Amino acid sequence: MKAKEIAILIVFLLFTLPFLIRFGIWIIASTTTPSPEHIGKGAEFIAESAIPWWVQVIEWLTSLGDIGAYLIVGFIFFLIWIGEIKKR
Secondary structure (H helix, E strand, C coil), rough: CCCHHHHHHHHHHHHHHHHHHHHHHHHHHHHHHCCCCHHHHHHHHHHHCCCCHHHHHHHHCCCCCCHHHHHHHHHHHHHHHHCCCCCC
C-alpha cells in the first residue's frame, strides 16, 4: 500500500468507523424499543454526520496555542494531501 492509502485507512479507522458503529447500535436499539429519546438521539446523529470529521480536530488544536497554530497548518496540508479538502 502507498503512504496515502495507509493515511486514508487510518483516518477511516479513527474517525468514521466509531461513528458507524455507534450509529448501528442506535439503529438496533431504536428498532427494538422505539421511544422519544431514541428519536432525539437520531437528530444528534444527523447533526454529527453533517459536520466534517476534521472540524473537531482543528477545534482541539486551537486549544494548544502557538504550537497548535503550526499543527493546524500542517493538518490542513495533510487534508489536502489525502484528498479530503480540494484545491482550486
